[in-house]
Amino acid sequence: MFCEHHANALDAADPLPTLRGEFLIPRHDGAEMAYFVGNSLGLQPRSARAHVETVLDKWEHEAVEGHFTGDAQWMSYHELVREPLARLVGANPAEVVAMNSLTANLHLMMVSFYRPTRERPAILMEAGAFPSDRYALASQVAFHGFDPATDLIELEPDEPDGTFSMAAIERAIAQHGRRLALVLWPGIQYRTGQAFDIQAITALAHAQGAVCGFDLAHAVGNLPLALHDSGVDFAVWCHYKYLNSGPGAVAGCFVHERHAHTDRPRFAGWWGHEPATRFQMGPDFRPTPGADGWQLSNPPILGLAPLRASLELYDRVGMAALRAKSLRLTGYLESLIRELLADVLQIVTPAERERRGSQLSLRVAGGREQGRALFDYLAANGVLGDWREPDVIRISPAPLYNTHADVLRFARAVEAWRDVH
Numbered sequence: 001m002f003c004e005h006h007a008n009a010l011d012a013a014d015p016l017p018t019l020r021g022e023f024l025i026p027r028h029d030g031a032e033m034a035y036f037v038g039n040s041l042g043l044q045p046r047s048a049r050a051h052v053e054t055v056l057d058k059w060e061h062e063a064v065e066g067h068f069t070g071d072a073q074w075m076s077y078h079e080l081v082r083e084p085l086a087r088l089v090g091a092n093p094a095e096v097v098a099m100n101s102l103t104a105n106l107h108l109m110m111v112s113f114y115r116p117t118r119e120r121p122a123i124l125m126e127a128g129a130f131p132s133d134r135y136a137l138a139s140q141v142a143f144h145g146f147d148p149a150t151d152l153i154e155l156e157p158d159e160p161d162g163t164f165s166m167a168a169i170e171r172a173i174a175q176h177g178r179r180l181a182l183v184l185w186p187g188i189q190y191r192t193g194q195a196f197d198i199q200a201i202t203a204l205a206h207a208q209g210a211v212c213g214f215d216l217a218h219a220v221g222n223l224p225l226a227l228h229d230s231g232v233d234f235a236v237w238c239h240y241k242y243l244n245s246g247p248g249a250v251a252g253c254f255v256h257e258r259h260a261h262t263d264r265p266r267f268a269g270w271w272g273h274e275p276a277t278r279f280q281m282g283p284d285f286r287p288t289p290g291a292d293g294w295q296l297s298n299p300p301i302l303g304l305a306p307l308r309a310s311l312e313l314y315d316r317v318g319m320a321a322l323r324a325k326s327l328r329l330t331g332y333l334e335s336l337i338r339e340l341l342a343d344v345l346q347i348v349t350p351a352e353r354e355r356r357g358s359q360l361s362l363r364v365a366g367g368r369e370q371g372r373a374l375f376d377y378l379a380a381n382g383v384l385g386d387w388r389e390p391d392v393i394r395i396s397p398a399p400l401y402n403t404h405a406d407v408l409r410f411a412r413a414v415e416a417w418r419d420v421h
């Protein structure tokens with residue numbers, strides 16, 4: 001089980017042959033890296049360049065006419081990603097839109113869905129959230145004239161490795177229920193890799209009369225999602241992590257169908273105006289029903305182009321088959337760590353498959369200095385994970401392009417480091 005021969009055999013026999021050949025794999029000292037940072041910046045699909053060049057060529061030859069000509073005309077370019085995106089997150093097509101960036105979308109969603117009152121001013125979030133989310137939420141609370149010190153409620157993890165039991169989340173929502181305007185939770189926690197039950201948390205929030213939103217930065221393209229059926233009010237995510245759409249790629253946003261014709265306030269822009277009358281250039285805003293109504297500007301076409309390449313690959317494989325492969329790869333990583341490396345690495349991420357995605361967060365024995373030394377050794381040997389202070393290495397086998405052989409290479413490199421320490 002722990003030799004190259006076996007890892008290669010697992011790859012050869014895998015029910016889902018790798019799509020590694022569809023990606024550009026970065027090299028280190030002439031050899032392909034074992035790249036485990038798809039949870040931070042996914043690799044470039046080979047076809048991304050052609051999609052970008054098509055846009056550049058169209059701009060070169062047609063200039064402004066490019067808005068109106070051909071299948072990939074810019075006027076409706078974001079429509080090209082709608083259906084595949086809806087399939088990916090389990091939504092109706094009108095519930096999703098690709099626009100802006102994650103944090104910008106989080107703010108736009110809160111403008112509509114965080115409506116604090118004196119009786120019900122609070123947001124419940126996790127302590128230790130990704131800083132951008134905390135900044136966004138705290139600034140929204142303050143923007144409405146409330147005090148983040150009392151009205152931004154941050155739930156501390158109740159499990160030893162910094163993870164949450166469902167019971168703790170349930171207790172917190174019940175305890176603060178009458179004061180909660182919004183519950184904002186991650187699909188997967190970025191530091192621990194813990195996955196959460198979107199449907200269950202949404203039901204708990206709704207039972208208390210609160211709105212519920214999710215940040216799916218680490219969940220989209222990693223876990224199968226059923227956003228429509230989950231009932232969640234809104235969700236936001238980015239496309240440069242598992243979605244492989246390039247640095248700063250255009251992000252995603254979900255608004256549940258029940259809000260398609262909402263009269264909640266929103267920050268409006270002309271691209272959210274209903275398309276049929278947008279170019280009458282009238283003074284009054286008439287929102288497009290559904291998620292499209294939250295768009296502000298005409299989208300950055302060059303930024304959207306790689307997303308098309310990425311979604312074609314997701315559509316080719318399907319999220320269910322990809323998740324099955326992800327479970328095999330991460331399960332293999334887990335067994336190598338437990339059998340061979342237990343004296344060096346402790347797995348922080350929950351062991352139950354429904355409580356994690358592809359990422360394992362690994363605490364290095366001996367603390368920060370040892371952890372940094374191991375991390376640097378791995379990088380110097382072409383095995384790339386990422387480092388989270390104070391002592392965690394995150395390793396995320398991406399099922400589109402990582403292999404069992406990559407995973408074994410990680411374990412072998414840790415063994416080699418241990419043997420000289």
Ligand SMILES: *Cc1c(COP(=O)(O)O)cnc(C)c1O
Pocket residue numbers: 101102103104130132133186190215217218238
């Ligand atoms: C990656 C990530 C972000 C990044 O925000 P941007 O607006 O895309 O820069 C925010 N929140 C979470 C939870 C993330 O994982």
